[in-house]
Amino acid sequence: MAAVELRVDLSTLIDAVVTGDETRIISSARSLLEQERNADVLLGRIGMMATKGDPEGHVSITIAAAAMLARFLRARPAPLDTEVPPQIRALPLFMRALITAAPAIRNGRNVSYEKPQPLFPSAFLDQNKSVNQVMNEAIQQNDAQLAERILLGLYGTGADYRTLQVRAYEAVSTTFANGGHPLMYTARGFQLLDAVEWGEYVPELLHWLAPHLPLQPNKPEAAWMQTVREFIADTQKHSLASVRTRLSAPKNANALPLQQVLLSNAETAEVCQNVYDAIIPGQASPRAVASVIALAAAEIIQKVGDEDRDLFIRVSHGLLFASAVRNVFSQVQDEEVYNMVFTSAAYINALYKEVTEQVQEAARPAVAATTTATGGGLIAISQLETLEAQLKEKDLRGALHTAQRYLNLGHDARALFGTISLVAALNDTTLDQGHSLQIVQAAGEEFINWPKDLVGTKIDSYLHIALRAAALGKRDSLASQLA
Numbered sequence: 001m002a003a004v005e006l007r008v009d010l011s012t013l014i015d016a017v018v019t020g021d022e023t024r025i026i027s028s029a030r031s032l033l034e035q036e037r038n039a040d041v042l043l044g045r046i047g048m049m050a051t052k053g054d055p056e057g058h059v060s061i062t063i064a065a066a067a068m069l070a071r072f073l074r075a076r077p078a079p080l081d082t083e084v085p086p087q088i089r090a091l092p093l094f095m096r097a098l099i100t101a102a103p104a105i106r107n108g109r110n111v112s113y114e115k116p117q118p119l120f121p122s123a124f125l126d127q128n129k130s131v132n133q134v135m136n137e138a139i140q141q142n143d144a145q146l147a148e149r150i151l152l153g154l155y156g157t158g159a160d161y162r163t164l165q166v167r168a169y170e171a172v173s174t175t176f177a178n179g180g181h182p183l184m185y186t187a188r189g190f191q192l193l194d195a196v197e198w199g200e201y202v203p204e205l206l207h208w209l210a211p212h213l214p215l216q217p218n219k220p221e222a223a224w225m226q227t228v229r230e231f232i233a234d235t236q237k238h239s240l241a242s243v244r245t246r247l248s249a250p251k252n253a254n255a256l257p258l259q260q261v262l263l264s265n266a267e268t269a270e271v272c273q274n275v276y277d278a279i280i281p282g283q284a285s286p287r288a289v290a291s292v293i294a295l296a297a298a299e300i301i302q303k304v305g306d307e308d309r310d311l312f313i314r315v316s317h318g319l320l321f322a323s324a325v326r327n328v329f330s331q332v333q334d335e336e337v338y339n340m341v342f343t344s345a346a347y348i349n350a351l352y353k354e355v356t357e358q359v360q361e362a363a364r365p366a367v368a369a370t371t372t373a374t375g376g377g378l379i380a381i382s383q384l385e386t387l388e389a390q391l392k393e394k395d396l397r398g399a400l401h402t403a404q405r406y407l408n409l410g411h412d413a414r415a416l417f418g419t420i421s422l423v424a425a426l427n428d429t430t431l432d433q434g435h436s437l438q439i440v441q442a443a444g445e446e447f448i449n450w451p452k453d454l455v456g457t458k459i460d461s462y463l464h465i466a467l468r469a470a471a472l473g474k475r476d477s478l479a480s481q482l483a
Contacts, residue, residue, distance in 0.1 A: 005041035006196060008032065014049070017102045018109065026481060029094050038074075039090035043067035043097050044195025046105075051192075051208035053107025057181065059100055060208065061188035062434025065441040066097040066425070067195040072418030072444060077381040089422075093437075095478060096425035100434060115203055118156040119149035132170060132336065139171045139214045147171070148210035152203060161198050162332050164206075165190055169328050170336035171213055174229050176343055178212075178219040180321040183340070185212045187324035188438075190331070227268040228346050232339050238276050240338040243286060252451050254282030255292045262296040262349045271349045272342045279341070286338050287329035288451045293344045294322035298443070298461040300352050303359045306396075306472055311358070313435045316442075318351045319465070320435075323442035330449065380411040384419045391423040391471045392479070399467050404460070416463075417444030420470045427473030439469035 013032065016024035033039060047063035054060045070090045078086055121131050131150060138146035154164055168190075172182045189209050193201060215221065231238055261274045278284045297318035304312045325344040328337055383406045390399040406416055420440055427436040443466040450459050 003038065003041045003197065005037050006045070008037055008042065010042070010045060013098075014105065017098055018106050020102065022481065025098055026095065029098060030088065030091060033087040033091055033094065034085050036085045036087050039070040039087055039094050040067040040195050043070060043094065044192055046097060046101050047192045048196060048201050048204055049108060050101040050104040051108075051189075051204060052111050052113065053104040053109070054208065055211065057185050057208075057212055058433040059104045060192065061185060062100050062429055062437055063097045064188040064192040064195070065434065065437040066093045066100075066421075068191055068441055069093060069418055069421035069437065069444070072414040072421065074418075075412045075414040076384060076418055077415065079381055079385070080379070092422045092425040092478065092482060095482065096429065096437070099478070100429045113204065113207055115207070116145055116149050116152065118152040119146070120153040120157060123153070131167060135167055135171045139175060142214040142216055144211040144214050147213050148206055151206045151210065155202050155206070161193075161202075162334075164202070165328075166332050166334045166336055168209070168213065169332065169340070170334075173337055173340045174225075174232060174343060175215055175221060176225045176228075176347060177215050177221045179317055180324075180347060182212050183328075184320055184324045185209060187327050191327075222347070222350065224268045224346050224350050225343070228272060228342050231269060231272040232342060238272070240276070240279055240286065240341075241335045243279060243338065244333070244335050246283065248283060250285040250288060250453075251283040252285060252288035252453050254278055255284035255289045256454065256457065258289065258292050258345070259296045259299070262293065262345060263299060263352050264349075265353060266349060268346050268349065271345050275341050275345045279338075285329075286341050287326065288454065289341050290322065290326035290329055290344060291446065291449070291451055291454075293341065293348055294319060294326050294442075294446045295457070295459060295461070297322040297348045297351070298446070298459075298465055300348070300355050301465050302461050303355055305359075306468065309432075309472060309474075312468065312472075313432060313439075315351065315355055316435065316439050316465070316469070318348050319442050319446070320438055322348060323446050326446065326449070378409060380406065380409075380415065383409075383411070384415060387416070388419055388422060391420065391467065392426070394471045396467055396471055399471065400464060403463055403467065407463075413444075413448050417447065417466060420444070420466050424466075424470035424473065426475045426479050427470070428476040431474050436469045436473045440466045443469070 013028040016028050043063055044067050047060055050063055051060045070093050073090050076089060124134055135150050151164060154167060168186050186209060189205055193205050255278045258274055258278050261271060275289060278289050279286055300318055301315050304315050322344050325340045328340060383402055387399055387402045390402060403416060424436040424440045443462040447459060447462040
C-alpha cells in the first residue's frame with residue numbers, strides 16, 4: 001500500500017520555500033509533522049522536486065541523507081514529559097532539508113523536462129549487443145542521453161526496479177572519476193526513490209542521474225583505476241562469478257585481514273589480489289568485504305585532527321564511497337556489481353597513502369577537556385537528550401561517553417545516530433555541501449549494518465566520526481529559529 005504521505009498536499013509548504021518566507025516554512029513544516037506525517041516520505045518528495053534544479057548533485061543526495069536519517073529517528077523513544085507527536089522530533093532535519101533544497105526547487109520551477117525516446121532492449125538485437133555493452137559504451141563515450149534512454153527503456157519494459165539498479169551500478173563499477181561521485185549519486189539517488197516508493201518518480205530521477213554517469217574529459221579518472229580494470233579483465237584468474245553458486249555459509253572472518261593491507265603502502269594490484277583471495281579462496285561474502293573496506297576508510301578519517309574541517313570532509317569521501325558500495329550489495333546481488341569491491345579497496349588504499357603523506361602521525365582527534373553532563377542515567381530517551389545537548393555544546397568527550405554508555409546498555413543504535421543527525425542538521429549546508437549529514441548517514445549505516453558474525457570487531461570509529469561531523473560543523477541561525 002502506498003504511503004499516505006505520497007498524497008499529502010505540499011503546495012503551501014513549497015510556496016513558502018519558493019518565496020523564502022522562513023516563518024511560513026517553519027509553521028508549514030511543523031503543521032505537517034504534527035499531523036503525524038512520516039518525514040522520510042515527505043523529504044523524498046521534496047528531494048525529487050529538487051533534482052529538477054540540481055544539476056550539480058550534492059543538494060539531492062543531502063536530502064536523501066536527511067530522509068534516511070529520519071527513518072532512524074522513528075526508533076527514538078518518546079520524551080517522558082511531553083505528548084508531542086513522534087514525527088515532530090524530525091523537525092530540525094526536515095527544516096535543514098527544506099533550506100538546502102530551496103534554491104534547487106526555485107530553479108527547477110523554470111526547467112521543463114522533455115523525456116527522450118526510450119531505447120528498449122529489443123533495439124540491440126540486430127547489433128548483436130547486450131544492454132550492458134551499449135550502456136558501457138555510453139559511459140566511455142560521455143553520452144549521457146544514450147545512458148538515460150537505455151535506463152528509460154528498461155523502465156518502459158516494466159522491468160523490476162533492481163534491474164535498473166544493476167544496470168546503473170554495473171556501468172560505474174569499473175570507473176572512478178570526480179572523486180567517486182557517480183557511484184555516490186547513484187546509490188543515494190536510488191535511496192531517494194526508495195523514500196517515494198519509485199513509481200512515477202523514476203524518469204525524473206534517471207534524468208537527474210544520467211549526466212553524472214559517463215566519464216567526462218574535465219573530470220579525469222584516478223591513475224590507479226587502469227590497474228583495477230586490468231586485474232578484473234583477467235576473468236580466468238580473477239572472476240567473482242562463482243560467489244552466486246556457492247552453497248556454503250560465508251566465512252566473513254577471512255575478510256578482516258584485508259584492512260591491514262588497505263592501510264599499508266601495498267600496490268594496487270596487490271590490494272586487488274587480497275580482495276579476490278578474501279572472497280574466493282577465503283569464502284567471505286562481497287558484502288562483508290565491503291564492510292571491512294568501509295571500516296578501513298573510517299580509520300583513515302581518524303588520522304585527521306579536529307582543527308582541519310576541510311581535510312576531514314575531503315578524507316571522509318572515502319567512507320562515503322565505501323558505504324555506497326556496501327549499500328549496493330544490500331540492494332542487489334548480481335555478479336555484474338561485484339567488481340565494485342576492487343574499485344572501493346583500491347580507492348581506500350590510495351587515500352591512505354595520500355593522507356599518510358599529509359598527516360605524519362595518526363593522532364586521535366582532540367576532545368573537550370571537560371564534560372557538561374554525566375551520561376543521562378539509564379533510560380534511553382534521557383541519554384539521547386543528554387547526548388543532543390552535549391553535541392550542541394561541542395562537548396565531544398561527554399558525547400562519546402554518553403553514546404558508548406547508551407550502546408553498552410543495549411539501546412537501539414538507530415535512535416542514537418538519528419539523534420546525532422539532529423545536531424548535524426544545525427550545520428550550514430551552504431558551507432559544507434551537506435557533508436555533515438552525509439557523513440552521519442554513512443557512519444550510521446555502516447555501524448548498524450556491520451556483519452553480525454564479526455561482532456567482536458572494534459567499530460567505534462564510526463561513532464566518533466559521526467559525533468565529529470555533527471558537533472564541529474559551522475552553524476547558522478536554524479537552532480534559534482526552531483527554539
